[in-house]
Amino acid sequence: MFAKVFRASFSWSSRLIIRSVSPTRYCISSNRSFFVSMGSAMSNTTSTSTGTTAPSSAEVKFSEEELRKRLTPMQYHVTQEKGTERAFTGELTYNKNTGIYSCVVCGENLFKSDHKFDSGSGWPSFYEVMNSEAVQKHTDTSHGMKRVEVTCKKCGSHLGHVFDDGPNPTGQRYCINSASLKFDEKKKSEL
Ligand code: FE
Numbered sequence: 001m002f003a004k005v006f007r008a009s010f011s012w013s014s015r016l017i018i019r020s021v022s023p024t025r026y027c028i029s030s031n032r033s034f035f036v037s038m039g040s041a042m043s044n045t046t047s048t049s050t051g052t053t054a055p056s057s058a059e060v061k062f063s064e065e066e067l068r069k070r071l072t073p074m075q076y077h078v079t080q081e082k083g084t085e086r087a088f089t090g091e092l093t094y095n096k097n098t099g100i101y102s103c104v105v106c107g108e109n110l111f112k113s114d115h116k117f118d119s120g121s122g123w124p125s126f127y128e129v130m131n132s133e134a135v136q137k138h139t140d141t142s143h144g145m146k147r148v149e150v151t152c153k154k155c156g157s158h159l160g161h162v163f164d165d166g167p168n169p170t171g172q173r174y175c176i177n178s179a180s181l182k183f184d185e186k187k188k189s190e191l
Pocket residue numbers: 103104105106107108152153154155156157
């Protein structure tokens with residue numbers, strides 16, 4: 001049954017990436033990469049259950065009414081309901097312009113274009129976060145998997161997941177939904 005639900009392909013690093021072929025695709029890596037990831041990345045994480053984002057520790061909060069007005073349905077689903085956009089569909093996946101990626105909900109700066117790379121996964125990928133204090137990591141056991149979820153520390157919005165199969169110099173791969181990001185083009189000197 002597993003074979004019917006998932007298909008496999010090889011990522012930029014020739015490591016196994018398993019993608020769901022159902023409408024919801026998962027941003028996951030091979031079990032080997034995953035367990036390596038869980039071994040180190042989990043030392044700085046908190047546990048959460050599945051369900052909607054619950055930013056109890058968030059510095060800023062927005063009403064559902066406001067967010068439904070100013071976000072697209074996909075942006076709302078991803079950031080507030082821990083959704084995942086379909087692979088290869090996000091408008092920022094292949095963006096190679098110079099600039100800063102901020103949280104689409106609260107505007108907090110999260111990633112730099114300098115740290116973006118083509119992972120082949122179908123989602124924007126970064127090997128480093130702009131400021132480690134800007135994000136939080138959580139154990140995510142949804143969909144029968146154990147992954148490390150990444151959220152915006154300021155507003156609690158779901159961003160994506162982080163894995164330990166990224167390139168040098170960090171070895172990290174922040175697999176982030178386009179729908180959770182806003183891109184602002186900058187000059188190289190402004191980064
Ligand atoms: Fe935010």
